[in-house]
Amino acid sequence: MSPAKLKQLKADTDCDYLINVKGNIINEGIGGLSIPSDEPDYYASNESSVSIVIYDLNSGILISSSQVYAKLTEEGSHFDNASKVPTLATSAQTAMLVGAKKLIAKYDKYRLDN
Numbered sequence: 449m450s451p452a453k454l455k456q457l458k459a460d461t462d463c464d465y466l467i468n469v470k471g472n473i474i475n476e477g478i479g480g481l482s483i484p485s486d487e488p489d490y491y492a493s494n495e496s497s498v499s500i501v502i503y504d505l506n507s508g509i510l511i512s513s514s515q516v517y518a519k520l521t522e523e524g525s526h527f528d529n530a531s532k533v534p535t536l537a538t539s540a541q542t543a544m545l546v547g548a549k550k551l552i553a554k555y556d557k558y559r560l561d562n
């Protein structure tokens with residue numbers, strides 16, 4: 449956002465900061481229950497990202513930007529996998545929420561109180 453738009457937002461809302469939190473599901477290729485595959489060319493992933501951007505509306509500048517990326521992959525094996533034990537896979541939505549929670553905890557830990 450441009451500094452002029454941020455200052456206009458300050459005038460319209462009387463807020464000091466604008467905090468944007470954006471979550472993005474990139475890929476949801478693994479189901480909830482994952483069974484190992486012996487196919488060497490098998491590949492699946494659950495991917496997501498979260499970003500937090502903080503603007504100071506008084507000065508119209510960006511003061512902080514953080515992003516986290518989560519990726520869970522499942523690949524086929526060239527070797528025999530006799531056990532083939534199913535596992536629970538983390539969904540892209542859950543990974544996104546965990547990432548957001550960790551970013552917010554980081555901001556909480558390093559915040560400055562006036």
